[in-house]
Amino acid sequence: MRGLDLDYMLGLVPVILSYVPLTLAMAAAAMVLALILAVALAVERVIRVPVLDGLVLLFISFFRGTPLLVQLFLFYYGLPQVMSFLTAIDGVTAAVMGLTLHFAAYMAETIRAAITGVDRSQWEAAQSVGMTQAQMMRRVILPQAARIAAPTLVNYFIDMIKGTSLAFTLGVTEMMGATQKEAAGSFLYFEAFLVVAILYWIMVEGLSQAQKRLEIFLNRAYAR
Amino acid sequence: MIRIEGLTKRFGATTVLDGIDLQIGRGERVVVIGPSGTGKSTLLRCVNFLDRPDAGRISIGAISVDAARAGRADILALRRATAFVFQNYGLFANRSALGNIMEALVTVQKRPRAEAEARAREILSETGLADKADSYPASLSGGQQQRVGIGRAMAIGADLMLFDEPTSALDPEWVGEVLDLMRSVAQTRQTMLIVTHEMRFAREIADRVVFMDGGRIVEQGPPARIFDAPRDARLRRFLARVSG
Ligand SMILES: Nc1ncnc2c1ncn2[C@@H]1O[C@H](COP(=O)(O)OP(=O)(O)O)[C@@H](O)[C@H]1O
Ligand SMILES: [Mg+2]
Numbered sequence A: 001m002r003g004l005d006l007d008y009m010l011g012l013v014p015v016i017l018s019y020v021p022l023t024l025a026m027a028a029a030a031m032v033l034a035l036i037l038a039v040a041l042a043v044e045r046v047i048r049v050p051v052l053d054g055l056v057l058l059f060i061s062f063f064r065g066t067p068l069l070v071q072l073f074l075f076y077y078g079l080p081q082v083m084s085f086l087t088a089i090d091g092v093t094a095a096v097m098g099l100t101l102h103f104a105a106y107m108a109e110t111i112r113a114a115i116t117g118v119d120r121s122q123w124e125a126a127q128s129v130g131m132t133q134a135q136m137m138r139r140v141i142l143p144q145a146a147r148i149a150a151p152t153l154v155n156y157f158i159d160m161i162k163g164t165s166l167a168f169t170l171g172v173t174e175m176m177g178a179t180q181k182e183a184a185g186s187f188l189y190f191e192a193f194l195v196v197a198i199l200y201w202i203m204v205e206g207l208s209q210a211q212k213r214l215e216i217f218l219n220r221a222y223a224r
Numbered sequence B: 001m002i003r004i005e006g007l008t009k010r011f012g013a014t015t016v017l018d019g020i021d022l023q024i025g026r027g028e029r030v031v032v033i034g035p036s037g038t039g040k041s042t043l044l045r046c047v048n049f050l051d052r053p054d055a056g057r058i059s060i061g062a063i064s065v066d067a068a069r070a071g072r073a074d075i076l077a078l079r080r081a082t083a084f085v086f087q088n089y090g091l092f093a094n095r096s097a098l099g100n101i102m103e104a105l106v107t108v109q110k111r112p113r114a115e116a117e118a119r120a121r122e123i124l125s126e127t128g129l130a131d132k133a134d135s136y137p138a139s140l141s142g143g144q145q146q147r148v149g150i151g152r153a154m155a156i157g158a159d160l161m162l163f164d165e166p167t168s169a170l171d172p173e174w175v176g177e178v179l180d181l182m183r184s185v186a187q188t189r190q191t192m193l194i195v196t197h198e199m200r201f202a203r204e205i206a207d208r209v210v211f212m213d214g215g216r217i218v219e220q221g222p223p224a225r226i227f228d229a230p231r232d233a234r235l236r237r238f239l240a241r242v243s244g
Helices: A006-017 A021-049 A050-067 A068-082 A091-117 A120-130 A132-168 A175-186 A189-222 B040-047 B071-079 B096-106 B113-126 B140-157 B172-186 B199-205 B223-228 B232-244
Strands: B004-010 B014-024 B029-033 B055-060 B064-068 B080-086 B160-164 B192-195 B208-213 B215-219
Touching: A006 A175, A006 A189, A006 B113, A021 A050, A021 A091, A021 A132, A021 A189, A050 A091, A050 B071, A050 B080, A068 A091, A068 B029, A091 A132, A120 A132, A120 B080, A132 A175, A132 A189, A132 B055, A175 A189, A175 B064, B004 B040, B014 B040, B014 B215, B029 B040, B029 B199, B040 B160, B040 B192, B055 B071, B064 B071, B071 B080, B080 B140, B096 B113, B096 B140, B096 B232, B140 B172, B172 B192, B172 B199, B192 B223, B199 B223, B199 B232, B208 B223
Parallel strands: B029 B192, B029 B208, B080 B160, B160 B192
Antiparallel strands: B004 B014, B004 B055, B055 B064, B208 B215
């Protein structure tokens, strides 16, 4: 048993903090891309386009059914061997791609359930005024589904931020990668990983607060 | 001129509409009465394909659609020529009163936003809801919600307005204001097809009353004739029940 090297820990904070922008950028990019993909997948699951529906199901099943780390290795180390145009892919891109596909599969199911949860009267009202399927989705169904899905989607965003730490296994120096390097130099593993854990924790707590405010905002129209 | 010919609808093995023929003149107000479960809602919902009819033809002005082979474009054309007022209001929960009335003008009719908003505000005044423009449906009373629902239908400028028991979900205190609004819609010579259980209102507003039973039109005629001199025994029984 030894005491914590507090000076070392305090000195490490700004070092790791300087990688927060990269971590957030990867998570934000993956979140935006995953949301777009997930909405497309979810809408397809609801209207069920023949043939495409089978492919969508396969996609969702695969990316939910295999570990994120395995998917990242498959993209970064595996794919370039069979698809030579991917050799130029860097770790950050591969990580964003992996996070996008992995979380899109989960989010698609959340959004599909939310779409199904929108009251039948809303679909009929949209149809009765002569909206096309696309207009109905965009103007009536998706906005209401967003409110239902939002809390769960924010939880996935939180998972995604934590998931970016896996990018260090692809050689990316993000928060986790930077910490690993620092610890390897100082041998103060406990201090170093404790600092990075606390920093992740603070970020996630901040998001949880934002999540509460988002829910209030999204529910404002529905409050009695 | 609106023409419904041989309209047929089955749910599984049950025939809910059994070859309905009905013509409605421009500006005419037709009220449909009949026991519940007799296909009145289904008739209205088949006219704009909320339920897809199995057979028959629906013609509204220049649009004429054969139910058996109706495609997406036919269905949209019918829906854009009609407006529907739902028993449970069916307001867009994510839009304010103003937004509900504007929505189809902007999204479907592609009118400029400013013009759509001006028209929607006019309608809000006509429906006595000018001060509720920014209220969302959840914060409105049943009567107010249904007035927005009727306002939304008015804004569309449809050839035919369909009302499916517009007052049946309302607390009694709100029924009067909704019926009043329907009276003022009637004064604009709007063509209306109304399902209602309000018999006094039916007698007052209808040019013609249609009595349905078992998925068929059993008897029709001017309200005085239908209510005061019913011929068919089923109609007589129905009237005795609802007035007794
Ligand atoms: N979506 C549906 N699926 C199966 N049966 C239905 C459906 N909608 C209506 N029905 C049946 O069709 C019949 C007529 O219903 P409806 O048109 O609602 O009658 P009304 O409006 O005259 O009370 C009823 O027996 C009802 O149970
Ligand atoms: Mg009914």
